[in-house]
Amino acid sequence: HLSAINGDDAVPSSAATALKESGNVPVSAQQRQKKAVAGRKRLSQASGNRRQSISVSSACDANRCLLCWQAPLPEKADLSWLDLRCDSASSVAAHYKCMLFASALPQLADPDDEVQPANSLAGFELTSLEREARRGQRLRCSHCRRCGATAGCQEPRCSRGYHLPCAKHAGALLIHAGSFALHCPAHWPQKLLETFKERCATVRLQSREQPETALPADNSEPVELSCPVCLEPLLLEAADAYRNVVFGLCCRNCFCHRSCAQAYANSAGSHFIKCPLCANTEKFRDALLDQGIEIPCRDASWELDENAYASHRYRPRLCSHPDCPDPEVDHYGVWLLKICYVCGADARHVTCAGMKTGRHRYCCQTCTAAIGPAAGPSRSRRPHGGPSSASCGPPDQGDVSFDSDVRATMADVLDVVESSDT
Numbered sequence: 001h002l003s004a005i006n007g008d009d010a011v012p013s014s015a016a017t018a019l020k021e022s023g024n025v026p027v028s029a030q031q032r033q034k035k036a037v038a039g040r041k042r043l044s045q046a047s048g049n050r051r052q053s054i055s056v057s058s059a060c061d062a063n064r065c066l067l068c069w070q071a072p073l074p075e076k077a078d079l080s081w082l083d084l085r086c087d088s089a090s091s092v093a094a095h096y097k098c099m100l101f102a103s104a105l106p107q108l109a110d111p112d113d114e115v116q117p118a119n120s121l122a123g124f125e126l127t128s129l130e131r132e133a134r135r136g137q138r139l140r141c142s143h144c145r146r147c148g149a150t151a152g153c154q155e156p157r158c159s160r161g162y163h164l165p166c167a168k169h170a171g172a173l174l175i176h177a178g179s180f181a182l183h184c185p186a187h188w189p190q191k192l193l194e195t196f197k198e199r200c201a202t203v204r205l206q207s208r209e210q211p212e213t214a215l216p217a218d219n220s221e222p223v224e225l226s227c228p229v230c231l232e233p234l235l236l237e238a239a240d241a242y243r244n245v246v247f248g249l250c251c252r253n254c255f256c257h258r259s260c261a262q263a264y265a266n267s268a269g270s271h272f273i274k275c276p277l278c279a280n281t282e283k284f285r286d287a288l289l290d291q292g293i294e295i296p297c298r299d300a301s302w303e304l305d306e307n308a309y310a311s312h313r314y315r316p317r318l319c320s321h322p323d324c325p326d327p328e329v330d331h332y333g334v335w336l337l338k339i340c341y342v343c344g345a346d347a348r349h350v351t352c353a354g355m356k357t358g359r360h361r362y363c364c365q366t367c368t369a370a371i372g373p374a375a376g377p378s379r380s381r382r383p384h385g386g387p388s389s390a391s392c393g394p395p396d397q398g399d400v401s402f403d404s405d406v407r408a409t410m411a412d413v414l415d416v417v418e419s420s421d422t
Contacts, residue, residue: 066133067098070148071141071163081294082164085111085122092126098164099124100180103152105132142184143170155187171243176294188242192291196242202252203236225253228276229260246291250280261288265295272300316345320364321352338362342371 065084073079082095099105099122109115111122119126136150142160149161153172162172162182173183183189203225225234234245234255246261248254254277256264265273265288273295275284288295302308316339319327330337334351336358346364353362363371 064093065098066092066094066129067102067136067150068095068148068163068165070146071165072144072146073165079165087121087126090119090121090126092121092129094121094124094129095164096122098150099129101151101164101167101174101182102132102136103150103161104135105129105150141166143167151182153184153187154181155184158184158187160184160186173292174294175289175292177289193242196245196247199247199252199255200236200241203255225255227256227260228254229256229264232257246288246293248275248280248284249287250275250283251278253277254284258291258293261293265293267301269298269300270295271298272303312344314345315339316347318347319349319352320346321348324349324352333358340364340367342367 065082068082079095082097084093085096085099086093096111100107105124105128107123108117108120108125109123113123116123117125121129132150133148136148138147139149139161140147141149141163143162143166146163148163149166151164151167152158152161162170162184164174167182167184168174171185173188175181175183225236226232227234234257235241236245236255238244244258245255246258254275256276264276268274270285273285273288274281285295298304317328317330317337319329319337321327326335329335329349334349336350337347338350338353338355338358338361340346340363341361342363343366346366348362348364350356350358350360355362
């Protein structure tokens with residue numbers, strides 16, 4: 001071996017043949033040094049390519065997040081909730097939610113402020129953002145096992161980290177308010193779990209109509225409750241019910257599916273969200289935020305649609321009765337066109353609706369079938385605070401034929417109108 005290292009060909013041919021067949025060919029020190037240098041070069045090139053891939057992936061044209069671009073996402077995944085932000089000057093793009101949930105990335109200013117710091121993206125400094133991206137390349141996601149896990153668990157002793165889309169897919173709790181904390185599936189807040197058990201125990205006590213001391217908190221008798229959003233039954237007895245069901249602190253029976261609560265919050269926004277049962281606003285909103293429901297700070301979706309209230313400006317101009325002799329007439333007396341006071345989409349003349357005078361309210365057939373005959377037409381109040389007249393019963397909303405009785409009624413009404421004018 002010494003002769004082989006020194007470069008001498010002192011090894012017998014038979015021994016050299018045996019070494020070649022076994023694969024243990026003696027290697028000189030110079031060859032070993034050359035291999036070590038080549039290995040270091042490959043490592044440096046790989047690290048350089050990795051750093052270059054971060055800057056390339058952050059290009060705005062690629063629509064890739066600088067923090068979570070390595071996460072394995074489906075092709076048709078809906079990532080609108082992440083809110084991709086792009087800085088065209090520096091060619092840096094990142095999800096706003098990924099930056100908020102990054103463990104070592106401070107936010108210097110609100111993104112809605114008119115004055116923004118120099119070299120910043122949505123209030124985050126670009127140098128700090130790139131530093132956080134390099135830190136994430138040394139951390140593997142606990143869900144997909146790929147690099148770039150910048151969102152860590154809030155528990156101090158927990159070492160789990162995720163890409164933000166992977167954290168949501170893994171069942172982690174994301175608090176979209178305050179410090180934007182992330183709780184891994186194994187470290188949900190203990191206070192939240194205890195409150196959920198107490199609320200379930202309260203519902204069981206109410207269903208059995210017994211005092212609170214008659215039923216322990218760990219009782220698991222079935223409780224029949226339905227989600228007020230989708231009207232589907234709720235499974236409060238499951239072991240992981242707290243992951244799929246959220247509750248409100250405003251009333252006892254306020255339980256709904258997590259997905260339904262998120263869809264309701266996306267539709268109503270922070271301006272119109274309220275409890276579906278008791279219409280409470282503050283307690284219901286705070287409870288949803290503590291349980292990881294994101295409530296966008298905007299107006300309701302039905303308020304943001306273009307021409308959302310265009311139908312409210314429509315006023316029917318024709319009488320809808322099939323036997324009306326002149327549907328376009330709209331005069332005083334029996335030919336006054338009365339509009340349905342419930343929907344406002346149907347109109348009939350006073351005589352076509354079977355009313356004696358125009359002082360009664362008109363309710364169409366569709367609305368009468370929906371709200372019942374008790375809420376049908378009634379006589380309106382007298383002007384100037386006078387005493388209200390007796391309300392007449394709901395008239396027959398069926399087809400009215402112009403027979404002699406109707407014509408006699410019309411003649412009586414005309415006499416009354418002429419006498420009042422005189």
